[in-house]
Amino acid sequence: MADYAGILSKHKFKFKKSLGQNFIYDDDLLDEIAVAGGADGVTVVEIGAGAGTLSRAIAKRAKRLCAFEIDETLFPVLDETLNEFDNVQLFSNNVLELGVETVDMLVGEPYVVIANLPYYITTPLISLFLKSELCGSITCLVQKEVADRICATDGSDYGALSASVQAVAEPQTVRVVKSWEFDPMPEVDSALIKLDRIAGATLSEELDDFIKQCFAQKRKTLVNNLTAAGINKDGLLRALTKLGESATVRAEQLGTEKLIELERLIRDPEFGTE
Numbered sequence: 001m002a003d004y005a006g007i008l009s010k011h012k013f014k015f016k017k018s019l020g021q022n023f024i025y026d027d028d029l030l031d032e033i034a035v036a037g038g039a040d041g042v043t044v045v046e047i048g049a050g051a052g053t054l055s056r057a058i059a060k061r062a063k064r065l066c067a068f069e070i071d072e073t074l075f076p077v078l079d080e081t082l083n084e085f086d087n088v089q090l091f092s093n094n095v096l097e098l099g100v101e102t103v104d105m106l107v108g109e110p111y112v113v114i115a116n117l118p119y120y121i122t123t124p125l126i127s128l129f130l131k132s133e134l135c136g137s138i139t140c141l142v143q144k145e146v147a148d149r150i151c152a153t154d155g156s157d158y159g160a161l162s163a164s165v166q167a168v169a170e171p172q173t174v175r176v177v178k179s180w181e182f183d184p185m186p187e188v189d190s191a192l193i194k195l196d197r198i199a200g201a202t203l204s205e206e207l208d209d210f211i212k213q214c215f216a217q218k219r220k221t222l223v224n225n226l227t228a229a230g231i232n233k234d235g236l237l238r239a240l241t242k243l244g245e246s247a248t249v250r251a252e253q254l255g256t257e258k259l260i261e262l263e264r265l266i267r268d269p270e271f272g273t274e
């Protein structure tokens, strides 16, 4: 293991909680993440390079690594920890501000995402890469409760995040990662998840927005949530009847496949719902 603590202290690095900086140093765990993400011989995008610990495990295996890191005080650290690799490109952009089309353009070829994500932007980052034309899978560390919500197919954990992920990907939890495996130690445990894209599926802005509207207030019926979002009630009720569902159904009772079908139906002029 490289002397990360020594390198960070030499460059007077100070951890910033506001940027979700919880680093991992354990080589076995880092290798496991890179292997689970399928880094071997492919192009990888990493969000949040930190001190370059996971970046090194990926760069050893990948054809090419495009690593994003917004904290520029980490750049002198990364210059040291990644200097032996000629397949790494470092970007200082905030991926959320760039948008997925620009990220795809910068990378310019099919890729997989592997990351120990900054937790404060987990959901928007996952949602962004689900909309990519080039990203084949997302393997990332997220808070354990977020992993449970992403993988849930019913019950109280099932919600907008589960549905938008499952509309275009097959999620699985690879393993739990305990809080003590990070430095500094976060308050809760994490899980390594892998989202494998269903061939040819990409999450459209329309479907993502529709799913959010369906679950806007979990206690309300689907019809109440969607009419509050401006969708015509009459057409919506006819679309639900066509799907064999009642007017009082809730979004979580419908399941992901029927939510996708409903979104398709309400765009159909026959139902005249918009």
Ligand code: SAM
Pocket (backbone or CB within 6 Å): 019, 020, 021, 022, 023, 024, 025, 047, 048, 049, 050, 051, 052, 053, 054, 055, 068, 069, 070, 071, 093, 094, 095, 096, 116, 117, 118, 119, 121
């Ligand atoms: N990959 C390293 C590791 O596993 O030890 C660091 C992971 S740490 C959880 C998340 C990293 O993401 C931090 O270095 C943080 O500065 C960076 N970060 C936070 N917001 C970001 C953003 N919008 N774009 C890119 N990097 C970001």
